[in-house]
Amino acid sequence: YVAPCCLVFLTLPWIFVEFPILRQKSSFEFDFLVFGTNSFCAFALNLAVFLLVGKTSALTMNVAGVVKDWLLIAFSWSVIKDTVTPVNLMGYLLAFLGVAYYNHIKFQAMKANEAQKKAEEKMSVDDEEKGRLLENRESDGNVRGESDE
Numbered sequence: 001y002v003a004p005c006c007l008v009f010l011t012l013p014w015i016f017v018e019f020p021i022l023r024q025k026s027s028f029e030f031d032f033l034v035f036g037t038n039s040f041c042a043f044a045l046n047l048a049v050f051l052l053v054g055k056t057s058a059l060t061m062n063v064a065g066v067v068k069d070w071l072l073i074a075f076s077w078s079v080i081k082d083t084v085t086p087v088n089l090m091g092y093l094l095a096f097l098g099v100a101y102y103n104h105i106k107f108q109a110m111k112a113n114e115a116q117k118k119a120e121e122k123m124s125v126d127d128e129e130k131g132r133l134l135e136n137r138e139s140d141g142n143v144r145g146e147s148d149e
Contacts, residue, residue: 003046063102066095 022028053061070092076082 059102063099066099070095 049061052064073084073088073092077084
């Protein structure tokens, strides 16, 4: 629902504001292959985000964004030789501790959930067994009661 609205509301200003400037100042040629490939990648990214948030939570998406930022920073530090200050390192350490704590809490909640499900399954099996035993006793009692008469 959002993508078509964005397309309409961004295309109209682009046609009247950006496109005339682009035509005057550059040799702009529309390349369908580049546009199509870029559109497909953007759609795939949005679909991946939608599926990730649907299967986990928005918080998981934010944590994944933090991990992505770490990878970008590590790349810029190791390959591009960008400087990293002690303040930056402290910030990264704090973010790392936050992600580790989040994963710990999430794991504990998952273990508690599984234990609760197992306990509920065991209780339902026990209840079914008790029900069968009661039915057997009642049917045995009815058979004995009829034979005594």
